[in-house]
Amino acid sequence: MEGPLIYVTGMHRSSTSAITGTMTLFGLTPVDNDDLLPPDAHNQKGYFESSALMQINDRILTIMHGAWSRPPTLTHRWQHTSGLEQLYPSLNRLFHSLTANQATSIWKDPRLCLTLPV
Numbered sequence: 001m002e003g004p005l006i007y008v009t010g011m012h013r014s015s016t017s018a019i020t021g022t023m024t025l026f027g028l029t030p031v032d033n034d035d036l037l038p039p040d041a042h043n044q045k046g047y048f049e050s051s052a053l054m055q056i057n058d059r060i061l062t063i064m065h066g067a068w069s070r071p072p073t074l075t076h077r078w079q080h081t082s083g084l085e086q087l088y089p090s091l092n093r094l095f096h097s098l099t100a101n102q103a104t105s106i107w108k109d110p111r112l113c114l115t116l117p118v
Helices: 016-025 051-063 084-099
Strands: 005-008 103-108
Touching: 005 016, 016 103, 051 084
Parallel strands: 005 103
Antiparallel strands: none
């Protein structure tokens, strides 16, 4: 059974990690611990985000001729751009793996501000 999924969106350095970290204190689950980006010098308490989701979002941005640090120009109906459909199977598997057997899961990546329509 798949539980609800909470999306945490916000651009880089906008406290999305702090918000997600606070939600985990209330028992919500960000992702499989094996998939979490590790803490580092820029964020010592952790990012609380999926490495797999980050990689797929980076692929979306690349197809759209952008990057996390250089957002692409997104036109009307951009989410139907040729090439994005190749990512659907991976997105579907990731989505189901994050929500399987969880009461509520958190899907957090600052790139979601741009990529969520896909």
